[in-house]
Amino acid sequence: MASGSRLWGALLLLPLLLPAASRADGGCSGEGGPLEPFDELYASGVEAYYSGDFAGAARCLERALRSRRELRDARLRCRRRCRGQVRLEAPGPGAGGDLPFFGSVLRRASCLRSCEEPRLGAVSRHRAAEEVRADFQRRVPYSYLQRAYIQCMLQFSSQVELSAESGSGAVLRKGSKSFGVALVLQPACAE
Numbered sequence: 001m002a003s004g005s006r007l008w009g010a011l012l013l014l015p016l017l018l019p020a021a022s023r024a025d026g027g028c029s030g031e032g033g034p035l036e037p038f039d040e041l042y043a044s045g046v047e048a049y050y051s052g053d054f055a056g057a058a059r060c061l062e063r064a065l066r067s068r069r070e071l072r073d074a075r076l077r078c079r080r081r082c083r084g085q086v087r088l089e090a091p092g093p094g095a096g097g098d099l100p101f102f103g104s105v106l107r108r109a110s111c112l113r114s115c116e117e118p119r120l121g122a123v124s125r126h127r128a129a130e131e132v133r134a135d136f137q138r139r140v141p142y143s144y145l146q147r148a149y150i151q152c153m154l155q156f157s158s159q160v161e162l163s164a165e166s167g168s169g170a171v172l173r174k175g176s177k178s179f180g181v182a183l184v185l186q187p188a189c190a191e
Contacts, residue, residue: 034121038068039128042141049144054151061145068136071126078115082108 045060086108089100113123120126128136135141 035070035074035119035126036063036067037125037128038064038071038136039132041067042132042135045141045148046144049148054148054155058145058148058152061141061148065141065145071120074116074119078112081115082111086111 041060041064045057045064048054048060049057086104088108089104091098091101116123
């Protein structure tokens with residue numbers, strides 16, 4: 001029973017530990033500036049997963065999912081804004097009647113570019129390969145993320161058990177700076 005409660009305790013503490021534990025960039029570049037391409041973050045997360053850096057994998061995969069969502073949201077927001085600002089003109093009759101329509105299409109494209117560029121950077125950075133888009137469509141990143149969380153939890157719970165078995169009062173004392181918190185276990189009452 002005590003082992004099960006330790007496991008649940010580790011599971012509950014995992015979301016608190018992951019962001020602080022993975023401050024060192026394990027392949028994921030820092031945030032700030034234009035939105036990072038989700039395919040690069042996904043590739044970094046998968047690479048970290050297979051190299052055994054499960055906390056880094058979880059961080060990169062979370063950021064890849066967030067980046068993809070923010071990319072879609074930014075594009076949608078800009079499309080709505082530009083649709084309201086630049087109305088498409090109806091094509092006129094005769095030769096050259098299409099010119100006003102195509103002129104309004106070009107103005108709308110310019111509006112989209114100027115709206116997206118500050119947040120997204122160069123739009124070509126966000127053109128993911130078809131197989132990466134298919135992975136996201138099939139929700140493969142969530143599978144990697146779930147497995148990375150489980151591995152992090154197992155690693156953490158084994159560290160907690162080792163520390164508890166050695167009788168030390170502070171868990172993860174050696175690595176407390178890297179985790180950002182020092183966890184303290186109260187001695188269990190003997191049953």
